[in-house]
Amino acid sequence: MKTLLVPVARHTLLDSVLDTAVLMARRFGASIEGFGLRPALAEYVPVDMVGGMTWVRDEETDLVEARDCGGLFTAAMERHAIARDSADAARTGPRWRWLPDAPPGDGYLAQHARLFGATIVGRPGGGEGAPRMTTLEAVLFESGRPLVIAPPTPPGSIGETVVIAWNGSTETARAVAFAAPFLRQATRIEVLGVDAGMVPGPSAEELAAALNREGLSAQGRTLAAGRRTPGEIFLTEAQEIGCDLLVKGAYTQSRLRQMIFGGATSHILAHATMPVLMAH
Missing domain, CATH: 3.40.50.620 (HUPs)
Incomplete structure (x- = not known):
């Protein structure tokens, strides 16, 4: 598992997802790629159909939030002293990179996940702010790859x-x-x-x-x-x-x-x- 994918969204288990990814990256000397996961157009329910203004406003908000997720991801990697991946960086040891302005939707996530050894998501829940089950199922059924589900509390180890x-x-x-x-x-x-x-x-x-x-x-x-x-x-x-x-x-x-x-x-x-x- 030398390549790990982390879809980053503002939910209650984000810290656990990132900590789990770091544990895996250290265990396997893997590269972590993060990107901001945002809903696709089909996942919106318009409130005001006049002029399509609800969609325009939500799309702009989601783009800003996805970019903010990049800051959260970067801060977590730096806090754990994970090196940034680059063309001239050593291909050994844990490292990270960020994919900016990724297309929206769980469908894109499932397709992109086919390139990675594993995708890390949070355990879904019914409460407000919990990770979405649709995200987990998109990877599970459409990527052809395994997923690792992070628990509510960040783990101290993985795979021992x-x-x-x-x-x-x-x-x-x-x-x-x-x-x-x-x-x-x-x-x-x-x-x-x-x-x-x-x-x-x-x-x-x-x-x-x-x-x-x-x-x-x-x-x-x-x-x-x-x-x-x-x-x-x-x-x-x-x-x-x-x-x-x-x-x-x-x-x-x-x-x-x-x-x-x-x-x-x-x-x-x-x-x-x-x-x-x-x-x-």
Whole structure:
């Protein structure tokens, strides 16, 4: 993961997003690219249609705010003593750059994210000023790349103790493949399965054995669900282990089904207190 993308917007988890990106950049000697994320025209609901003045005013405001986000991003990088990237700069060690005046919309974010090893976003929430779920889903479903979700509280570390929330699915297998840079450097890897949450596929123990054949050191176990949901078990076990990165395939069930009945992905997105690497 030598290239990281950070869409910067004014939300309540921005500090955590930036701190998570810095931790990853230091871990992998990566370059961080930031840009100001602003809504596209289609995301506006006009209040006064006369002359289109609402759109003009909002666009100007958003452009100013996106440029202000550049100042916040730059200040954070300088506070963490991350070097600015340039054509003549050394290509080793963490560094950063800012993309000015990027096109608006989550659609642009999803397309641009295809160029990066991972994109870092904040954990969505329902409160005012929280990161938007549409931003996360744009990267998840349309970039073809993994995303790392920063928790509400800035993490102190990432990738030392990795928990894989395994359910045997293709989505989680893909997330594990994307997490390989973390797995190669982790001091502890736990593969957890929940008997009530598996789909047809390999067990947690089989995945751990496969990772061991790759030269890693992983432990696998399958837990009984009892009265708890798989999502609850994954988070409880991860917290007890001291996990600082949870790896999860997203939406093995459909999004609509998870919205109605719940699911492990929805639970983790609502309650995770550690960084989460997801892929679909």
